[in-house]
Amino acid sequence: MNPGELIPHLFRTEYRKIVSVLGRRFGFEHLEMAEDITSETFLTATQSWGLEGIPENPTAWLYRVAKNKAKNFLQRQKLFETRIAEELRISDAIVEREIDLSPQNIIDSQLHMMFAICHPSLSQEAQIGLALRILCGFGIDEIANAFLTSKETINKRLLRAKQKLRDERIETDVIITQIEQRLEAVLRTIYLLFNEGYYSINQNSTLRRDLCLEAMRLCTMLVEYDLTNKGQANALLALMCFHFSRFDARVSKRGEIILYEDQDPSLWNTDLISKGGYFLKQAAGGKEVSKYHLEAAIAFWNTQKSDSKEKWERILQLYNHLLQLEYSPVAALNRTYALSKASGKRHALIEAEKLDLKGNQFYHALLGELYTGIDNTKALTNLEKAICLAKTPADKQALQKKVDKIRADT
């Protein structure tokens, strides 16, 4: 590998580790300095490796350079602080302690930063943005891409979030009670990160895959750590494994979305399905049944290709339970679909008509599907509404196919 290939690869895996260790050590007051030093380290590598060739152990080289740069910064900081407040005698200890880039401290630092970032005073958007920047090492343009927004918006969002962390004097080191209190927020952030990758209308499938993998990586760290190895975390990881097992089967070579019924199950990743099964079993230990447990169980049934009444009955009951915990339009629509599979379209139509979701693309698509063969005029009206509302060409195409089929059959 030449430096041009190696450095982006190392940036992907090492940036987040270095920035977490430095960020935790410097505190949120100097988080930007931690980011700058980490970026500079890679810049130095680009220059030096281009001239002198790749060192024997590139990762160790990066750590050494980052350590030196960090040490210089801490020394300057100490000089600055002692000059303005000599009598305070602060920060001696801060400089003395080595910058520790050992595997254990890298993991510890990433966990601390994860819980520090998911502080209740930050908005959900800010938490996700910071998680992508600090915990996943995403660039500003990648984050902007993931959220289909501009670099300026993301920059502003991150700056505001960092300002808040400073203003509120939030610590980068978290204590056990904070870990317990914030676990739910951390899981929610990971869950949203995954959904952004899995369900987003973004056409960039490499980026979407990365988002999913990052969410799974962060959640894996949680289940490998005693204090956070809780039922909910295992359930969330199971859920992501089951979903991600179909990632490749969902998209055709030309980039079109392939609907669940039409997917080739031989493309489903069976390793991930059994991994999901393992974590779902681990999740079952405690008394609590969280929404992640229910969604993971539903996702498990979706990995079973059979179309049996039993399967749909189980899925229906899980959605009944899930909706009682937390309402969402998607869950309401999926429940109605499961009902149609378990008890028939006519029964499901009565329930579908009770849902107040007019103007929702997927609601009209579902009504179109349920009315097909029962009242084709209503089916067509709804499918056409759904086409108007659809946001991507692939969605419009899939719906148009259904319209064409009804027209051909009548």
Added chain:
Amino acid sequence: MEEYLILMRLDLITKEAQPSPEQMQEYMKIYNDWVGSIAAQNRYIGGKGLSTEGKVIRSKDMITDGPYAEIKESLAGFIMIKARDLDDAVNIAKGCPILEGDNSVEVRKVVAVHGEG
């Protein structure tokens, strides 16, 4: 939307009226489908089933065993829902599957103690 309490009363005492475990499972499925349907409309607020164990206190020294029942039915569970008005709430309550048997359902509007109500 207003909040309503749906109280479900069943005969929990007469031995012959109690369902077998298999029947119970079937009843629970139908009941969960009904609650799931309410929740899918974003109208479910909360609810619980009640154990048959209990005590009734009439005055400090008059305590009797068992759930309170002037008639053969006693309170077996409740759910809270959102509804436009009493008629709307009654319509939802009419779907309660316990009404397939000789049981009753009571609908009551929740009156806020604080704030607007």
